[in-house]
Amino acid sequence: QQQVKQSPQSLIVQKGGISIINCAYENTAFDYFPWYQQFPGKGPALLIAIRPDVSEKKEGRFTISFNKSAKQFSLHIxxxxxxxxxxxxxxxxxxxxxxxxTFGKGTKLSVIP
Amino acid sequence: EPEVTQTPSHQVTQMGQEVILRCVPISNHLYFYWYRQILGQKVEFLVSFYNNEISEKSEIFDDQFSVERPDGSNFTLKIRSTKLEDSAMYFCASSADGQLDQHFGDGTRLSIL
Structure with a gap:
């Protein structure tokens, strides 16, 4: 009930491409959904967050899409x-x-030139 | 930009010894948290602290763990008798409000020998 399932586990994208990471949850009481970025040896850094009253939030190159009925949200870079x-x-x-x-298990993104 | 600072960056301790991890949250924040991340795994919640008392704790936060805000700036996590399985990165986080964004420090790597 408390889990957040994240996919894929790893992702390789060409420079200039779109990176898409997906998450799904079961607990309908969740009402705040942040994304964090973590570099090796550093702590998680807040990237962008959304609440269920909107379906999309964009900050620069980062966009969260939120589907309340499907209980899913995704990060697009x-x-x-x-x-x-x-x-x-x-x-x-x-x-x-x-x-x-409650965190997902993480997605390791590699952007190759 | 204000940040959460944690010391030490790396702590090596013999099993059974007490260890204290220290954190200086962002100065105007009122809510404080400890999380841990075992190598290669997701970030897990340990405890939240507000108004000089624990607000919430996870199953991981057993009687061996305690938190304290000894003065107006520091927030500490004490593990009374460390076990091998306590080896992990420990992250401190703070937020201005319980419903607002949590900002993380860079962590303390705790190694139990």
């Missing part, structure tokens, strides 16, 4: 660059008295 090569984690939390983040 447009014009992917080698500097985007990192591990990406989706997460979710239930704001009603519980602020803990």
């Amino acid at each position: 447009m014009d992917s660059q080698p500097g985007d090569s990192a591990t990406y984690f989706c997460a979710a939390s239930n704001g009603a008295g519980s602020y803990q983040l």
Whole structure:
């Protein structure tokens, strides 16, 4: 019930291409969905987050798409660059008295020139 | 940009010893968290802390663990008697509000020998 399932586990994309990472959840009480980017030896860095009252949020090259009925959300990285090569984690939390983040298992993205 | 700082970056400890991990959250934040990440696995919630008390804790956060905010700036995680399976990266995070974005430090790598 508390799990967030993330796919794919790894992704290789050509420079300039679109990277797409998907997450699915079961707990309908989740109401906050952030994405984090993590470089080796560093902590997760907040990239972008969405709440279920909108279906899409865009910040620069990063877009979250949210499908409430399907209980799925995804991260799209447009014009992917080698500097985007990192591990990406989706997460979710239930704001009603519980602020803990439940993380997906991560996607290792490699953007090749 | 304000950031969460953690010390030390790497801690090596003998099994059975006590260890204290330290964190300085972002200065105007009120909610504090500890997470851990075992090598190659997802980030897992340990505990949240607000108004000088634990708000929520996971099953991982057993009696061997404790948290404290000893002064106005530090937030610590103590493991009383370390086990081999406590070896992991420990991340501190903070947020201005329980429902807002959590910002992570770069972690302390804890190695139990």
